[in-house]
Amino acid sequence: MRNKYMTVEPISVLVEDINVAYHEKVVLHNATFELKPGCIAALVGPNGGGKSTLFKAIMGFLTPHRGRVVIKDLPIRKAQQKQIVAYVPQSEEVDWNFPVSVEDVVMMGRYGHMNWLRIPSAEDHRIVRETLERVGMYSLRRRQIGELSGGQRKRVFLARALAQQGTVMLLDEPFTGVDANTEKEIIELLITLRAQGHTILISTHDLGSISTFCDQVVFINRTILAYGSVEDVFTDDNLAMTFGGVLHHRSFYNNKESKI
Numbered sequence: 001m002r003n004k005y006m007t008v009e010p011i012s013v014l015v016e017d018i019n020v021a022y023h024e025k026v027v028l029h030n031a032t033f034e035l036k037p038g039c040i041a042a043l044v045g046p047n048g049g050g051k052s053t054l055f056k057a058i059m060g061f062l063t064p065h066r067g068r069v070v071i072k073d074l075p076i077r078k079a080q081q082k083q084i085v086a087y088v089p090q091s092e093e094v095d096w097n098f099p100v101s102v103e104d105v106v107m108m109g110r111y112g113h114m115n116w117l118r119i120p121s122a123e124d125h126r127i128v129r130e131t132l133e134r135v136g137m138y139s140l141r142r143r144q145i146g147e148l149s150g151g152q153r154k155r156v157f158l159a160r161a162l163a164q165q166g167t168v169m170l171l172d173e174p175f176t177g178v179d180a181n182t183e184k185e186i187i188e189l190l191i192t193l194r195a196q197g198h199t200i201l202i203s204t205h206d207l208g209s210i211s212t213f214c215d216q217v218v219f220i221n222r223t224i225l226a227y228g229s230v231e232d233v234f235t236d237d238n239l240a241m242t243f244g245g246v247l248h249h250r251s252f253y254n255n256k257e258s259k260i
């Protein structure tokens, strides 16, 4: 039987010179960066800057017109086949009226581990139960997903990603619409996942918390403007370049409530 919370071999993510377009219109240009194995990286940029588009390209949902995404020395399709990358989408991308329960959603994270009949094994059920307990949603497992609060919805999709047991985790704005306690709990969970070897990319508008739990920052606005360690690149100059000169990160340290 597998260890309850598995340790994984940390792996890197390389995004190399990708262009991504919707209907021929390029929205992400020549984007390049690398995530170090076993780090938490914040993806920071303005609304419409291309964060969700980048996640979809890394997931293989959108195919770059040029460039490549390499995960553990594998092209993205192979990495997806091996269930290496798990994704927590923005809440707006989910149809909350869909008649599925919390438990059903988390079980979807196991689909890639099942055969084509998709009959869950005892291990699948065990993993779903454990991940629901881990995010504090086990007692609500039978509830329809539309009957959850914003913070509970985030937890369910986090549980789905955990159930998938991907080594790389992509989280698109997990803090939007959640209260301070839930944000703290999600950060603690991410820190634990990093200690277990996971590589994590998280888009966030909460600049004030980045230096408390992230190792790397990736600045994005239609391209990657800068990336590297928090110490080296989380600077006023890079914030100004990314947001057009209107933000200074010291103001976020002083006012933790501020969000872009």
Ligand SMILES: Nc1ncnc2c1ncn2[C@@H]1O[C@H](COP(=O)(O)OP(=O)(O)OP(=O)(O)O)[C@@H](O)[C@H]1O
Binding pocket: 022, 023, 027, 045, 046, 047, 048, 049, 050, 051, 052, 053, 054
């Ligand atoms: N399905 C789509 N079809 C056409 N254009 C799109 C589509 N999705 C996004 N875009 C455009 O691509 C650009 C990048 O959008 P994206 O959603 O990646 O930004 P974002 O940084 O995630 O924004 P936000 O912070 O508001 O979530 C925007 O100009 C957006 O209008």
